[in-house]
Amino acid sequence: MRRVPWIPTLIISAIIIMALLAPLIAPHDPIDQTLKDKLLPPFWMEGGNPTYVLGTDAFGRDILSRLIYGARVSLLVALLALTVGGGVGLSIGIIAGYLGGVVESVLMRLVDAAFTFPAILFALLLAVTMGQGLGTLVIAISLLLWASFARIIRGEVLALKQRDFVSLAKVRGCSTLRIMATHILPNVFNTFMVLVTLNIGVVIIAEASLSFLGAGIPPPTPTWGLMVSEGRGRIAEAWWVALIPGIAITLLVLSVNVFGDWLRDRLDPRLRQL
Amino acid sequence: MGRFIVRRLLQGLILLFLVAGVVFILGRLTGNPADLMLPEDATAEDRVRLIAQLGLDGPLHTQFLKFIGNALTGDLGTSIRMRQPAVEVFFSRLPNTLAIIPWAILFAMTIGIPLGVAAALNRGNAIDRAAGTVAVLGIAMPSFWLGIILIFVFSVELGWLPSGRMGGPEHYVLPVITLGTFLTAGFMRLTRSSMLDVMESEFVKLARIKGLSERTVIWKHCLRNAMIPLLTLWGVFVGNLITGAIVTETVFAWPGIGRLTYEAVIYRDFPLLQAVIILKSILILGINLLVDILYAFVDPRIRLS
Numbered sequence: 033m034r035r036v037p038w039i040p041t042l043i044i045s046a047i048i049i050m051a052l053l054a055p056l057i058a059p060h061d062p063i064d065q066t067l068k069d070k071l072l073p074p075f076w077m078e079g080g081n082p083t084y085v086l087g088t089d090a091f092g093r094d095i096l097s098r099l100i101y102g103a104r105v106s107l108l109v110a111l112l113a114l115t116v117g118g119g120v121g122l123s124i125g126i127i128a129g130y131l132g133g134v135v136e137s138v139l140m141r142l143v144d145a146a147f148t149f150p151a152i153l154f155a156l157l158l159a160v161t162m163g164q165g166l167g168t169l170v171i172a173i174s175l176l177l178w179a180s181f182a183r184i185i186r187g188e189v190l191a192l193k194q195r196d197f198v199s200l201a202k203v204r205g206c207s208t209l210r211i212m213a214t215h216i217l218p219n220v221f222n223t224f225m226v227l228v229t230l231n232i233g234v235v236i237i238a239e240a241s242l243s244f245l246g247a248g249i250p251p252p253t254p255t256w257g258l259m260v261s262e263g264r265g266r267i268a269e270a271w272w273v274a275l276i277p278g279i280a281i282t283l284l285v286l287s288v289n290v291f292g293d294w295l296r297d298r299l300d301p302r303l304r305q306l
Numbered sequence: 307m308g309r310f311i312v313r314r315l316l317q318g319l320i321l322l323f324l325v326a327g328v329v330f331i332l333g334r335l336t337g338n339p340a341d342l343m344l345p346e347d348a349t350a351e352d353r354v355r356l357i358a359q360l361g362l363d364g365p366l367h368t369q370f371l372k373f374i375g376n377a378l379t380g381d382l383g384t385s386i387r388m389r390q391p392a393v394e395v396f397f398s399r400l401p402n403t404l405a406i407i408p409w410a411i412l413f414a415m416t417i418g419i420p421l422g423v424a425a426a427l428n429r430g431n432a433i434d435r436a437a438g439t440v441a442v443l444g445i446a447m448p449s450f451w452l453g454i455i456l457i458f459v460f461s462v463e464l465g466w467l468p469s470g471r472m473g474g475p476e477h478y479v480l481p482v483i484t485l486g487t488f489l490t491a492g493f494m495r496l497t498r499s500s501m502l503d504v505m506e507s508e509f510v511k512l513a514r515i516k517g518l519s520e521r522t523v524i525w526k527h528c529l530r531n532a533m534i535p536l537l538t539l540w541g542v543f544v545g546n547l548i549t550g551a552i553v554t555e556t557v558f559a560w561p562g563i564g565r566l567t568y569e570a571v572i573y574r575d576f577p578l579l580q581a582v583i584i585l586k587s588i589l590i591l592g593i594n595l596l597v598d599i600l601y602a603f604v605d606p607r608i609r610l611s
């Protein structure tokens with residue numbers, strides 16, 4: 033058995049704690065502008081100011097504080113989108129796999145279609161028609177997730193429904209809904225949890241990309257993708273504004289992916305091809 | 307074969323109809339789509355005129371029929387910002403995207419496939435782990451950020467390459483690397499897993515027993531067969547290219563359809579965005595259809611199933 037990956041676990045825990053305690057640990061207000069302190073470099077560089085550990089952006093906002101508050105957005109969106117998108121995918125997977133027949137073919141065609149069309153297009157369309165915001169973002173990212181959940185869960189359910197305990201439940205007169213909820217659902221739960229962890233990285237990248245493209249949570253709320261986007265025009269004079277939040281995204285995604293791989297090997301090694 | 311093509315064509319049309327339906331509904335979700343289509347300085351008369359012109363005062367089903375009818379004649383609305391037909395704008399930008407895509411695919415293949423083969427041949431040891439690390443990093447790094455780092459290193463610090471816009475060959479290098487890297491990890495992982503499958507198969511054992519050199523066995527017998535599953539993933543692959551092009555072209559101010567999508571979003575140019583989405587869908591479905599037909603032609607098992 034592989035050992036718990038310590039470093040990624042520590043990084044993830046640190047970021048979660050940072051997000052939860054943001055108002056207590058952030059040295060400055062993430063939105064307050066101090067124009068006389070704009071574009072200060074990180075403290076270790078010439079001209080750096082120790083009160084702004086990672087420097088400031090073009091509006092004189094503290095990058096460290098924005099980073100700490102930005103973690104909230106990344107994690108909150110991940111939690112909500114995985115609950116909604118994963119939940120829809122789980123339900124569709126169970127329904128399609130257990131009921132079979134026409135329901136299954138229609139649902140699986142939809143899954144195929146979802147794989148063909150890049151979800152980002154609908155995400156951008158949603159942002160323009162419904163307006164930017166947390167709700168829009170969660171719906172948009174859920175659209176990206178549900179199909180892969182549905183496809184894999186359905187595969188599991190197809191195997192499960194042949195098992196004796198399902199036949200026994202049917203003989204005892206359990207309703208279809210009851211079998212799906214009390215006999216099938218608990219048995220695909222491990223797979224579901226593995227899928228959730230493996231997709232955290234996908235969601236964080238998607239959120240950051242949509243923010244970068246101007247379709248995420250609207251400013252001035254700090255998000256990591258938006259921070260990169262705001263800094264990219266000034267890369268020559270102030271590289272830290274764009275590069276530091278990118279490091280945060282990469283580090284978090286890398287950590288959750290390594291952690292997810294470990295969890296998959298532990299809970300459900302059959303999913304290795306995912 | 308004929309029946310196969312007709313069936314796939316019909317499926318494609320149904321999907322396209324669904325996409326058009328979704329775009330249509332989303333445009334009406336927040337009220338009258340005329341408000342999304344008018345510039346901010348439009349007058350009340352402009353609004354009334356546009357509503358009448360687009361038939362937006364009729365019941366929903368007639369509106370949808372009109373929308374589809376216009377689309378079939380190639381009319382997908384007028385871009386608010388550019389004040390010209392959205393379809394024209396799209397096709398004037400398309401060649402610029404097509405100019406980088408082949409290079410990005412080439413880049414991804416020349417890095418991803420050998421790396422995947424090397425990983426499969428060295429399963430479990432240091433080379434496999436190193437290749438795995440490259441893939442994991444490639445997935446974890448957002449491509450817009452990679453593009454910015456490349457600009458910082460090669461344009462700002464070293465001054466070797468231009469940081470954006472279209473131009474001579476030197477303008478292609480950074481966008482191609484950015485878009486290519488986005489695809490490389492996928493290529494590598496797929497090549498590795500499909501090589502491992504093929505290496506277990508009977509015909510590879512037979513090739514070894516026949517005394518063929520290891521090089522022939524790996525490159526001729528294994529790799530060729532390992533490429534088949536790669537073909538079936540074309541659909542996902544085209545989708546990834548479209549997504550990757552939006553981000554890459556935005557970072558490098560590359561005037562293709564990806565950047566056009568971004569512009570439609572930030573300028574809230576709804577008619578343009580709607581047209582871009584429908585045209586991209588046609589593009590995706592068309593390519594998928596073509597690949598499916600080619601594939602069925604090469605492998606009869608597909609068209610019979």
